[in-house]
Amino acid sequence: MRISVNKFDYMKTPLIIIALAHLIFTTNSFAQAQVPEATEIYVELDIVTPGEGDKAPTDAINLFDGNNLDEWESSNDGSAAPWKVENGIATIIPGSGFINTKKAFADVQLHIEWMSPVAEGKEGQLYSNSGVFFMGRYEVQILNSYENPTYSNGQASTVYKQHIPLVNASRPPGTWQEYDIIFMAPKFSEKGTVVSPARITVLHNGILVQNNVELLGPTLYIGAPHYEAHESKLPLYLQDHGDPVQFRNIWIREL
Numbered sequence: 001m002r003i004s005v006n007k008f009d010y011m012k013t014p015l016i017i018i019a020l021a022h023l024i025f026t027t028n029s030f031a032q033a034q035v036p037e038a039t040e041i042y043v044e045l046d047i048v049t050p051g052e053g054d055k056a057p058t059d060a061i062n063l064f065d066g067n068n069l070d071e072w073e074s075s076n077d078g079s080a081a082p083w084k085v086e087n088g089i090a091t092i093i094p095g096s097g098f099i100n101t102k103k104a105f106a107d108v109q110l111h112i113e114w115m116s117p118v119a120e121g122k123e124g125q126l127y128s129n130s131g132v133f134f135m136g137r138y139e140v141q142i143l144n145s146y147e148n149p150t151y152s153n154g155q156a157s158t159v160y161k162q163h164i165p166l167v168n169a170s171r172p173p174g175t176w177q178e179y180d181i182i183f184m185a186p187k188f189s190e191k192g193t194v195v196s197p198a199r200i201t202v203l204h205n206g207i208l209v210q211n212n213v214e215l216l217g218p219t220l221y222i223g224a225p226h227y228e229a230h231e232s233k234l235p236l237y238l239q240d241h242g243d244p245v246q247f248r249n250i251w252i253r254e255l
């Protein structure tokens, strides 16, 4: 059986007809796209109830709500976190060492409030130094940077020695400050190469100071950073740098 097909031969079709056909087609598509419902999408979102003020939302893990440091342990030996808890505040006992969360995390949103005690005579890196170390490797600096000069890539809210904050949003010592941080963990291939580097966004006292910056590797005190593959989830660390920095209201959301 032979099937005959009438082929549409553009070469023999007057241009005016092609133009008209094109116009009808595009006008029709355009008209459809102008229906509001054509671009409206419905999905079921998880419900998260925000906390009062800066308190933890319902889907956050409360890392410190003023009562105890049960979510933390000593980074020296895994024993109970050695920092002092009093009147809803956790205070570093200088020399007692870092503390870290018992739980491991990858991509997170962190809220943490901290205060530099007034310490006349202290200056530079020695005035209320601490730090938030994501995965034990990637530090957002805590320091009194209110009228306390130091190297720019080591002041408060730096990604230490990698990214200088956009502005200095520091409050004076003796007043509470807050960080809201989005940390995206680095991803590694099975061979240990970097698939995507770590990224950090920081709001310091509500002001954007790090805008989705890309990390070059762990934040090092000495030398140039480079990545070495590690676990996909690791604890969050808080630094003891020898100063009695204080903390309250710490919560974290896994992303």
Ligand code: MG
Pocket: 129, 130, 131, 139, 141, 142, 239, 241
């Ligand atoms: Mg530090």
